[in-house]
Amino acid sequence: MSATKPLAIIAGVGTGTGSSVAHRFAKSYTVALLARSQSTLDGVLGSIKAQGGEGIGISTNVTDPESIGNAFQKITQAYPSSSVAVAIFNVSGRTVKPFLQLSLEDWKSANDVTTGAYLFSHHSLPLLLKHAADEPSDYCPSLIFTGATASVKANANSAAFATPKWAARALSQSLAKEFAPQGVHVAHAIIDGPIDIPRSRDHPGLKNVPLEDRISPEAIADTYWWLHTQPKTCFTWEIDIRNAKEKW
Amino acid sequence: MSATKPLAIIAGVGTGTGSSVAHRFAKSYTVALLARSQSTLDGVLGSIKAQGGEGIGISTNVTDPESIGNAFQKITQAYPSSSVAVAIFNVSGRTVKPFLQLSLEDWKSANDVTTGAYLFSHHSLPLLLKHAADEPSDYCPSLIFTGATASVKANANSAAFATPKWAARALSQSLAKEFAPQGVHVAHAIIDGPIDIPRSRDHPGLKNVPLEDRISPEAIADTYWWLHTQPKTCFTWEIDIRNAKEKW
Amino acid sequence: MSATKPLAIIAGVGTGTGSSVAHRFAKSYTVALLARSQSTLDGVLGSIKAQGGEGIGISTNVTDPESIGNAFQKITQAYPSSSVAVAIFNVSGRTVKPFLQLSLEDWKSANDVTTGAYLFSHHSLPLLLKHAADEPSDYCPSLIFTGATASVKANANSAAFATPKWAARALSQSLAKEFAPQGVHVAHAIIDGPIDIPRSRDHPGLKNVPLEDRISPEAIADTYWWLHTQPKTCFTWEIDIRNAKEKW
Amino acid sequence: MSATKPLAIIAGVGTGTGSSVAHRFAKSYTVALLARSQSTLDGVLGSIKAQGGEGIGISTNVTDPESIGNAFQKITQAYPSSSVAVAIFNVSGRTVKPFLQLSLEDWKSANDVTTGAYLFSHHSLPLLLKHAADEPSDYCPSLIFTGATASVKANANSAAFATPKWAARALSQSLAKEFAPQGVHVAHAIIDGPIDIPRSRDHPGLKNVPLEDRISPEAIADTYWWLHTQPKTCFTWEIDIRNAKEKW
Structure with a gap:
């Protein structure tokens, strides 16, 4: 495998945003993709390789310390x-349920x-940090989090949806402040509205949103790439993204 | 024990804000106090009883489903x-550490x-909800969360401090929206600055803050009582609280 | 006239919130009420005096330097x-119009x-500040601003409604930080939803909101009084207020 | 003059951000630059033309209806x-003064x-809107506002700095919601920290900030260009921008 291209590690690669982001970063970098489903990863990687990209897909449970530890070891070895x-970090859930019907298991x-x-x-x-210290390159190393409307607004029946999103936003803000002076750019994108991905096309509450009123996953991927290219003199922590037709 | 007074259940009762809140609500209600340390609870309850109040203290680990389940059972039985x-809910941590020195155990x-x-x-x-449905009284049943500056701002080295605070704020906002129409008032107080409690008097970063520049725990307790007394026509979800001398 | 009671000066006294606030503060203070309409002021003052209160009403255009200068002079003389x-400061507009239909006059x-x-x-x-310096009393001198949902959210067609509300919120935050250390408490209340006042009962977009789903102006007045009573060790800059039934 | 290139109209063109933005957009568009000083405009335009760009500079007081009306008329005629x-809209002030020393003239x-x-x-x-309706092109027509830290935070002594910034942010949010469905992209950039421009190099409070710790005006200009290129499926209303070394 080529040693020359840097790596882009992407967690949460399904058939939607994660896949688009993986394709976008594979134009310049070798990609290491983490998700639960090996078959989904294989599909995304097959498509990336068909377009001349390169990378590996590692079936991973990112919430399990051992599983994610193994994944990073495999990346380093490969x-x-x-x-x-x-x-x-593109991992997300969407648990919407009346609070008293949320089991402890749902919550956890x-x-x-x-x-x-x-x-x-x-x-x-x-x-x-090693990339920032050792290898001056065009772009600053970047850690990007995918957020949602639920990252800034906690609606009724959405306690289990909003709590991890607010927590991840807090994490991203703390890391942005701590690591920017060391040359690592940490950013958070608030995706405000339905994305045009298979899952949301079938989602009961979203399937009636016309395709042209959805956020394009390719455009999200372009946005993440653009965030990555920002110079040290001009880091963005947070942007919001929505379709022009979205009511907010 | 008297059956006439309603209960105030308070989790996170140490020697500071929780104790002041317990004393304040004990003027009108029977208090059920939860904290890890039985001896601290005994001290607080002793002082409350000396002032004519009534209640129980139950050593509880609120993060443990069994422990908190037992506590609520004891309250109902008593x-x-x-x-x-x-x-x-006055439970809080304060883990401030460079992110890469935070162990998984620290985080969890x-x-x-x-x-x-x-x-x-x-x-x-x-x-x-039962109180709201069965017993019309002067005041709406209330669920109050203690927040901090870290509930709205995630500083460098504070990822583990800010994430649960942002999550609890999200929870409180979701619950406020879901339960207010059913008559339960959910509120969140942002305590912005050092409180005049023994722990902060000894805290390295806080001990030089003069006493008159600290937030009074008794005034916080009065604020919580005031939130509890708000009528259905005028619910507050969130307030911030700080000493007049605080820079922000 | 009695020299012993301190004054509460209230700008923006119509038949709704301003009137309720005036009645509330008249229980403890002499009130000086400013509004455009002398007849409205006379009506409010008549009712206040019938309840044993005291004060004056001065027809004032608060946006006119000369008019407001005269009003303060009259207050000091009286x-x-x-x-x-x-x-x-309870003055507010509610200009909702498509942006391109807003004339410069509307805007100004x-x-x-x-x-x-x-x-x-x-x-x-x-x-x-003089009150803070000269007259130690139970309560800190207070400057309170009435905000609205539009103080934190700028909707389509609401540019002229939101801009002065955001500006007033900024002013209140700056003043809160500048004057709290000198003993003056500056606060901002976000009134989120229709108030039960004659004007909103007739407002096309609000008249279908049932009375029990409206915010009580008397409860707002109680809230302002409570803000005024906060001690220096526990100042609130901002609170939100809404009816329990409000969707947000 | 060429009729083929679309126009970029930029208000608030001094020697800093406005000039960088003008140079950046002049790579693709004819620029129409508005500022008070004709000599500054002439200098910026001279430099743009030397690089192959094209445009006009019109001495304008954007707060004066007649002056700005004339400017737009000249643009259309040219x-x-x-x-x-x-x-x-890159116009900004920076009035920092204790509130009681702010004259009405300062405020206005x-x-x-x-x-x-x-x-x-x-x-x-x-x-x-005409551009959106008549001329399908690669990029959506865009209206971009330059904000500052003071757009989201009102510090002590900064009431006259923060109020117009909060108001402009409100305006931009309302316009973003109103005009995006009609194809016009409205965005707001929060510039959080000193920019590397002559004015801030001499500013008493900023001159000690090392050059490498300042925000690059060219990078801001690139950001504005990037905002302009966002497709309808992925509009950003707001981004924040700061140097990697900035403490926040």
């Missing part, structure tokens, strides 16, 4: 001479994503 | 005919408070 | 030995309220 | 067949910028 230029399962965000950041940041 | 007018321990907030709310809300 | 304990008229907020604060603060 | 693709002068923002938007939007 690309021992590649540095890590980008890490993207939803909020385990916060542990996943910690684990992913904890494994990525030393690699990103 | 006061079978009392309804629950108030529940206050800090963020377990989010599970505690769920458990406490899940046990309290059915009782508060 | 009550030369009274200090000023409270100043409340709506945003002149920002000048009014400056003028009212500029006249009040020296008096409030 | 480029009768050009449509308007971009309008940027600072807050007149809010009227300027209205006038500029009111003149630009019909042209931008």
Whole structure:
């Protein structure tokens, strides 16, 4: 495998935003993709390779310390001479239920994503710092989090949806302040509205939103790439993104 | 024990804000106090009883489902005919450490408070709803959360401090929207600055703040009582509180 | 006239919130009421006096430097030995129109309220500072601003409604930080939803909101009084207020 | 003059950000630059033309209805067949003074910028809407506002600095919601920290900030260009921008 391209590690790669982001970063970097489903990863990687990209997909439970530890070990073993230029945390749940119907298991399962965000950041940041210190390049190493409307607004029946999103936003803000002076750019994107992905096309509350009124996952991927290219003199922590037709 | 007074259940009762809140609500209600240390609870209850108040203290780990389940069972057994007018979640950590020095245990321990907030709310809300439905009284049943500056601002080195605080704020906002129409008032107080409590008097970063520049725990307790007295026509979700001398 | 009671100066006294606030503060203070309509002021003052209160009403255009200057002069002449304990800025517009239909006159008229907020604060603060310096009393001198949902959210067609509300909120935050260390408490209340006042009962967009789903102006007045009673160890800058049934 | 290139109209062109933005947009568009000083405009335009760009500079007081009306008339006359693709409002003051030392003239002068923002938007939007309706092109017509830290935070002694900034942010949010469905992209950039421009190099409070710790005006200009290129499926209303070394 090529040692020359840096790595982009992306957690939460399904058939939607994560896949678009993976395709976008694969134009410049080797990608390491983490998700639960190996078959989904294989599909995304097959498509990336068909377009001349390169990378690996590792079936991972990002909320499990051992699983994510193994994933980062495999990445390092597969690309021992590649540095890590980008890490993207695109993992998300969407538990919407009246609060008294939320079981402890529902709650823990939803909020385990916060542990996943910690684990992913904890494994990525030393690699990103190394990239910042060792390898001056065009772009600053970047850690990007995918947020949602629920990252800034906690609606009725959405306690288990909002709590991990607010927590991840807090994490991203703290890390942005702590690591920017060391050259690592941490950013948070608030995706405000339905994305044009298979899952939301079938979602009961979203399927009636016309395609042209949805957010484009490719445009989100372009946005993440643009965030990555920002120079040290001009870092953005947070942007919001929505379709022009969205009511807000 | 008297069956006539409603109950105020308060989680997170140490020697500071929790104790002041317990004393304040004990003027009108029977108090049920939850904290890890039985000896601290005994001290607070002794002082409350000396002032004519009444209540029980139950050593509880609010992040442990079994422990908090037992606590609520004991409360119900001790006061079978009392309804629950108030529940206050005053549990908080303060883990400040460079992110890469935060162990997974540090992280989990800090963020377990989010599970505690769920458990406490899940046990309290059915009782508060019952109070709202069965017993018209002067004041609406209330669930109050203690927040901090870290609830709205995530500083460098404070990822483990800010994440559970942002999560609890999200929880309180979601619950406020879901339960207000059913008559339960959910509120969140942002305590912005050092409180005049023994712990902060000894805290390295806070001990040089003069006493007159600290927030009074008794005034916080009065604020919580005032929030509890708001009528349905005028509910507050969030207030900030700081000493007049605080820079912000 | 009695020299012993301090003054509460209230700008923006119509038949709704301003009137309720005036009645509430008249229980403890002499009131000086400013509004455009002398007949409205006479009606409110008549009712206050019938309840044993005292005060004057001065027809004032708070956006006009000369008019408001005259009003403060009249207040000082009428009550030369009274200090000023409270100043409340309750002036508000509600211009909702597509942006391109907003004339420059519409815009200026709506945003002149920002000048009014400056003028009212500029006249009040020296008096409030004097109260803070000369007359230790139970309560800190207070300057309170009435905000709205539009103070934190700028909707389509609401540019002229939101701009002066955001500006007044900024003013209140700056003044809170500047004057709290000198003993003057500045607060901002976000009134989120329709108030049960004659004007909103007839308002096309609000008249279908049932009375029990409206915010009580008397409860707002109680809230302002409570803000005024907060001690220096526990100042609130901002609270939100809404009816329990409000969707948000 | 060429009729083929669309226009970018930029208000507030001094030697700093405005000049960088003008140079950046002149790579693709004809620029129409508004500022008080004709000699500054001439200098900026001379430099733009030397790089192959094109445009006019019109001495304008954007807070004066007649002056800004004349400016837009001159633009239309100079480029009768050009449509308007971009309008940027980069006008700003920086009045920092204890509140009681702020004269009414200080206040009005600072807050007149809010009227300027209205006038500029009111003149630009019909042209931008026309561009959206008539001329499908790669990029959506855009209206961009330059904000500052003071747009979201009102510090002590900064009432006259913060009020117009909060008002302009409100205006931009209302316009973003109102005009996005019609195809015009309205955005707001929060510039959080000192920019590397001559004015801030000499500013007493900023001159000790090392050059490498300042925000690059060229990078801000690139950011504005990038905002302009966002497709309808992915509009950003707000981004924050700061140097990696900035403490926040």
